[in-house]
Amino acid sequence: MPAPSKRQVTDAEKEAFIASNKFGVLCFSGAKAYAVPVAYKYFKGTMIFVMQRAGRKLGYIDKNKNVCFNIWQMGDQITVPGLKDLRYVSVLLEGALEEIKLGSPDWSLYELPTPPPGVNLAAFKLNTSTIGATAATQPTK
Secondary structure (H helix, E strand, O other), X not given: OOOOOEEOOOHHHHHHXXXXXXXXXXXXXXXXXXXXXXXOEEEOXXXXXXXXXXXXXXXXXXXXXXXXXXXXXXXXXXXXHHHOOEEEEEEEEEEEEEEEOOOOHHHHHOOOOXXXXXXXXXXXXXXXXXXXXXXXXXXOO
């Protein structure tokens, strides 16, 4: 069976793909690389991450705000109409995380949740420097 061939993903397709998904993998560099699956909110062209203020990922963010974030789907999972016939689509965003402080104007702007008592939330927006994508067509028989 021949290998699938790659195809370009347009900027509009990347935007639609990001907007139609909710999960991806946030990747950190350092002495030891670390990647963690996270949910995201895509609001008016901005990638937002809301998480508990605990755990390993916060330690990585404190040391280095530069991250990459990967969103992908395979075959039948793909929901963007112009991409549905593909074998897979992967979008990679690179940039720096910027904290959004609870109670700040940005917290309201991005419609972030008010945490219940005793829950310490952290929110970050990704100031994206690069958005790349790859896609593969279904192999022909």
